[in-house]
Amino acid sequence: MPIKSPFHQRTSQFCQSMNWKDWAGYYAVVSYDTNHEQEYFAYRHAAGLMDVTPLFKYEVTGPDSLHLLSRIMAKDINKVKQGQVTYCCWCDDDGKILDDGTVSCLSQDHYRVTSAEPVFHWFHQNARSLKVTIEDITSRFGILALQGPLSREILTHAAGGDIASLGFFKLIDSTIDNRRVTITRTGYTGDLGYEIWCENNDALVVYDAVMESGKNYQLIPAGLAALDVARIEAGFIMNGVDYFSANHCVINSRKSTPFELNLGWSVNLNRDSFIGQQALKKEKKEGSLWQFVGLEYDWDAYEKIFANFDLPPQTPAQAWRTAVPVYNKNGKQIGRATSGAWSPILKKNLALASIKTGNFTMGDTLHIEVTAEYERQLCPVTVCKPMFFNPDRKRD
Amino acid sequence: MIKFVSKPKTSSYDAVIVGGGHNGLVCAAYLAKAGKKVLVVEKRPLVGGAAVSEQIAPGFIFSTFSYVVSLFRPHIIRQLNLVKHGLQIIPMETTYNPIPGDKGLVRWADAGRTRHEIARFSQKDASLYSEFGLAMGRLSRFTKNIIDTTAPQPASLNPKELFKLLKMGKIFKNFDGNMRYLNVKLMTMSAIDFLQEWFESEPLLPSMAGSGIIGTFMGIRSPGTAYVLLHHYMGEIDGAYRAWGFSIGGTGQISLACAKSALSFGAEIITDAAVDHIDIKNGRARGIVLENGDDIKAGTVISCLDPNRTFLKMVGEHELSENFITQIKRYKNRGSSGKVNLALSRLPNFRDGRPGQHHLKGDITIAPTIDYVERAYDEAKYGEYSKRPFLNIVIPSLSDPSVAPPGKHVLSAFVQYAPYNIKEGADKWPDKREAFGNAVIDTIEEYCPDIRSCIIHKQIISPWDIEKMTGLTEGNIFQGELSLEQLAFLRPVAEWSRYRTPISKLWMCGSGTHPGGGLMGAPGELAAKTMLTEGGV
Numbered sequence: 001m002p003i004k005s006p007f008h009q010r011t012s013q014f015c016q017s018m019n020w021k022d023w024a025g026y027y028a029v030v031s032y033d034t035n036h037e038q039e040y041f042a043y044r045h046a047a048g049l050m051d052v053t054p055l056f057k058y059e060v061t062g063p064d065s066l067h068l069l070s071r072i073m074a075k076d077i078n079k080v081k082q083g084q085v086t087y088c089c090w091c092d093d094d095g096k097i098l099d100d101g102t103v104s105c106l107s108q109d110h111y112r113v114t115s116a117e118p119v120f121h122w123f124h125q126n127a128r129s130l131k132v133t134i135e136d137i138t139s140r141f142g143i144l145a146l147q148g149p150l151s152r153e154i155l156t157h158a159a160g161g162d163i164a165s166l167g168f169f170k171l172i173d174s175t176i177d178n179r180r181v182t183i184t185r186t187g188y189t190g191d192l193g194y195e196i197w198c199e200n201n202d203a204l205v206v207y208d209a210v211m212e213s214g215k216n217y218q219l220i221p222a223g224l225a226a227l228d229v230a231r232i233e234a235g236f237i238m239n240g241v242d243y244f245s246a247n248h249c250v251i252n253s254r255k256s257t258p259f260e261l262n263l264g265w266s267v268n269l270n271r272d273s274f275i276g277q278q279a280l281k282k283e284k285k286e287g288s289l290w291q292f293v294g295l296e297y298d299w300d301a302y303e304k305i306f307a308n309f310d311l312p313p314q315t316p317a318q319a320w321r322t323a324v325p326v327y328n329k330n331g332k333q334i335g336r337a338t339s340g341a342w343s344p345i346l347k348k349n350l351a352l353a354s355i356k357t358g359n360f361t362m363g364d365t366l367h368i369e370v371t372a373e374y375e376r377q378l379c380p381v382t383v384c385k386p387m388f389f390n391p392d393r394k395r396d
Numbered sequence: 397m398i399k400f401v402s403k404p405k406t407s408s409y410d411a412v413i414v415g416g417g418h419n420g421l422v423c424a425a426y427l428a429k430a431g432k433k434v435l436v437v438e439k440r441p442l443v444g445g446a447a448v449s450e451q452i453a454p455g456f457i458f459s460t461f462s463y464v465v466s467l468f469r470p471h472i473i474r475q476l477n478l479v480k481h482g483l484q485i486i487p488m489e490t491t492y493n494p495i496p497g498d499k500g501l502v503r504w505a506d507a508g509r510t511r512h513e514i515a516r517f518s519q520k521d522a523s524l525y526s527e528f529g530l531a532m533g534r535l536s537r538f539t540k541n542i543i544d545t546t547a548p549q550p551a552s553l554n555p556k557e558l559f560k561l562l563k564m565g566k567i568f569k570n571f572d573g574n575m576r577y578l579n580v581k582l583m584t585m586s587a588i589d590f591l592q593e594w595f596e597s598e599p600l601l602p603s604m605a606g607s608g609i610i611g612t613f614m615g616i617r618s619p620g621t622a623y624v625l626l627h628h629y630m631g632e633i634d635g636a637y638r639a640w641g642f643s644i645g646g647t648g649q650i651s652l653a654c655a656k657s658a659l660s661f662g663a664e665i666i667t668d669a670a671v672d673h674i675d676i677k678n679g680r681a682r683g684i685v686l687e688n689g690d691d692i693k694a695g696t697v698i699s700c701l702d703p704n705r706t707f708l709k710m711v712g713e714h715e716l717s718e719n720f721i722t723q724i725k726r727y728k729n730r731g732s733s734g735k736v737n738l739a740l741s742r743l744p745n746f747r748d749g750r751p752g753q754h755h756l757k758g759d760i761t762i763a764p765t766i767d768y769v770e771r772a773y774d775e776a777k778y779g780e781y782s783k784r785p786f787l788n789i790v791i792p793s794l795s796d797p798s799v800a801p802p803g804k805h806v807l808s809a810f811v812q813y814a815p816y817n818i819k820e821g822a823d824k825w826p827d828k829r830e831a832f833g834n835a836v837i838d839t840i841e842e843y844c845p846d847i848r849s850c851i852i853h854k855q856i857i858s859p860w861d862i863e864k865m866t867g868l869t870e871g872n873i874f875q876g877e878l879s880l881e882q883l884a885f886l887r888p889v890a891e892w893s894r895y896r897t898p899i900s901k902l903w904m905c906g907s908g909t910h911p912g913g914g915l916m917g918a919p920g921e922l923a924a925k926t927m928l929t930e931g932g933v
Binding site: 033153217218299300310312347 | 470471504505644
């Protein structure tokens with residue numbers, strides 16, 4: 001049975017649809033309304049407020065904090081200065097990815113890590129002989145994600161401090177309605193956005209204050225279904241959907257590496273040793289088996305598939321995450337699309353996919369499986385970089 | 397933001413398009429994409445014609461005239477890269493019919509919820525509502541086929557034309573008997589009679605019927621209005637047949653996206669450049685002459701203006717046959733609607749006891765009873781604006797905060813009826829404008845008693861103003877009524893429904909051509925494609 005987040009009293013009040021799911025042991029709202037469209041458009045044209053408390057949260061403190069994180073993360077955490085947040089992933093000894101998340105540097109001996117899965121044991125195991133304390137603070141803190149083009153205006157009204165000049169992937173200690181919060185300019189929508197950390201006891205006060213500030217900006221509570229569309233547009237991978245943590249893979253072939261997931265940019269190979277370094281160096285030299293790409297459906301062909309059954313084209317009502325095969329032009333399966341969505345803002349049908357290296361180049365046409373009227377069909381797709389939506393405001 | 401100039405770069409073009417309405421821009425983009433040297437000439441400082449966004453009061457951006465989008469052709473969006481050029485559409489999910497002292501009726505995107513709402517008024521209607529939607533959806537596919545191609549020519553023996561008719565016949569053949577009868581009824585009945593074959597309750601009936609009269613000078617009891625209902629089931633947003641949407645930043649953003657697309661393909665656009673007349677010699681268009689006397693030569697002249705303005709003002713009667721002139725003069729413009737745009741200091745209170753704002757995010761229709769809407773028409777028949785008009789209200793700032801300052805709102809009310817020819821004479825509209833606006837605000841006040849205290853600024857637009865501002869004859873928003881006798885192979889007149897005109901090298905591309913008005917882009921696209929395949933340019 002899932003537990004309630006510290007914001008539950010409010011989210012349950014707004015959740016007219018009763019559409020909940022279990023996210024990492026918490027009740028999480030899928031969509032507040034019977035469909036998620038308003039919430040999606042709030043993320044893209046106004047702002048949406050989402051309870052992301054179920055993210056696993058760890059506090060790493062002590063003089064060897066940096067040492068520990070540098071050892072675990074594929075990214076060089078030495079480069080992360082106080083007041084910065086960084087996105088990173090971490091691997092096992094074979095360079096296979098375990099999870100991805102963020103590391104916030106509150107000070108040189110004080111970090112916070114978020115992850116999709118519980119990693120306490122992994123961190124602890126690698127902290128032997130280090131002067132470091134690792135604490136699971138998941139149930140101590142609530143996090144609100146305030147995302148969308150108007151999130152800056154809303155937060156400027158709600159929070160103390162200089163929110164307006166808070167840079168991309170920077171953090172600031174602040175207050176909201178006299179409660180202490182940490183605000184990071186991060187998110188999972190690929191848009192301008194912030195995440196607000198607060199202690200459980202302050203959660204409802206903070207929630208109310210943000211909603212109140214958002215009144216004049218069409219802020220609405222938003223759920224996971226809308227987020228899923230947004231994150232696919234942004235090309236953000238999801239653990240358990242687009243890849244599987246090596247810890248959970250029964251067979252080796254299901255494991256992935258950062259390079260295979262287009263996360264090579266977050267791997268710093270030439271530095272002090274870190275877990276998986278040798279394997280990743282070898283992969284970098286020899287090449288990766290898979291490549292993570294974006295796929296854009298050929299709309300005219302898609303429409304025709306349905307027209308053959310005398311049906312209008314049916315776009316998926318929600319983002320999907322049931323992997324489907326991808327073929328080359330000779331009909332040979334060369335990969336799988338792991339998630340996808342109709343993008344209302346781009347007016348395109350999109351998918352994220354893993355394709356075997358050597359079978360394509362960017363811009364190629366491949367074929368994806370589509371089911372129309374219970375029949376399997378193939379629809380041409382164009383291979384592109386897995387970042388479909390990337391507005392300037394995200395970084396500005 | 398694009399800045400337009402008022403002087404063309406050169407004095408000669410493959411094609412000059414008179415009027416920078418959205419169809420003219422779409423046409424320009426397709427022609428430029430095909431490598432033609434194209435110039436669009438617009439008299440106003442901004443492009444878009446009746447699809448413009450204007451800052452009427454500081455911080456308040458209005459879709460001055462056309463205010464929602466439904467039928468903009470998805471393939472045009474793709475072919476002209478309009479998303480890349482800034483087009484963004486948010487679907488409108490609700491239709492709200494307020495009733496004083498009641499919760500009113502809200503039709504939601506959620507079918508179950510809508511059923512419960514309608515059941516408050518009629519169990520029967522509630523159970524039939526989705527069935528009706530399905531039937532209309534099926535019928536609209538027949539019509540969709542018509543709007544995406546040039547008008548079929550039933551009198552032609554050209555094999556291509558016969559094939560097109562055959563294809564339509566095939567769709568018709570695939571209908572079962574009931575659907576065929578339904579189609580015939582739809583083409584001949586009044587909106588309300590047609591709907592009453594299905595439904596029994598108010599406010600469902602008048603609110604649905606209302607969509608059949610928008611932009612026409614007919615009442616919900618006038619035969620032929622049922623057909624327009626279908627347009628509401630043809631709306632395609634995101635590939636799916638569905639409702640209406642707001643353009644982010646107002647409908648002007650759609651025009652701007654079309655303009656940017658045209659520019660990206662190499663077209664030229666000039667604004668603040670009013671055309672005096674089309675230069676014609678020996679029955680052939682040679683170019684245009686601007687009001688400032690500038691002469692611009694063109695291989696082809698394309699008019700995006702309405703047929704009346706094109707032929708009677710830009711061409712001149714002396715260049716045309718008596719028969720053609722008579723037909724153009726018979727073509728019905730009959731402006732019947734006005735617009736009241738309000739800048740609001742806060743959201744007005746509908747006093748309906750409904751929590752939140754969600755039900756106000758779509759369109760709000762003031763049409764409480766059948767008699768109310770028909771009475772509104774009665775007044776118009778005798779040259780008066782309706783004292784209690786049919787209103788279609790939207791508050792786009794609830795979905796798109798970019799159009800109003802924080803916490804403030806823009807309200808746009810489409811008002812019917814406001815006849816162009818009031819009994820005092822159309823030119824007396826300026827004296828009547830304020831009273832007309834007050835009638836609209838009085839009407840809204842019956843539902844939102846606090847509306848007056850919310851108003852910061854108001855813009856009242858009569859059909860006379862529409863004509864003055866945009867050039868649309870009699871202020872008809874569709875460049876001529878969308879009544880059956882003025883559609884398809886009869887638009888604008890028989891024999892000239894394929895964008896050609898009796899003047900050689902003069903073509904048409906506006907809403908006065910097939911498939912007609914509304915923010916569709918289809919006339920512009922089909923005109924361009926026809927010209928390109930038939931050597932018109």
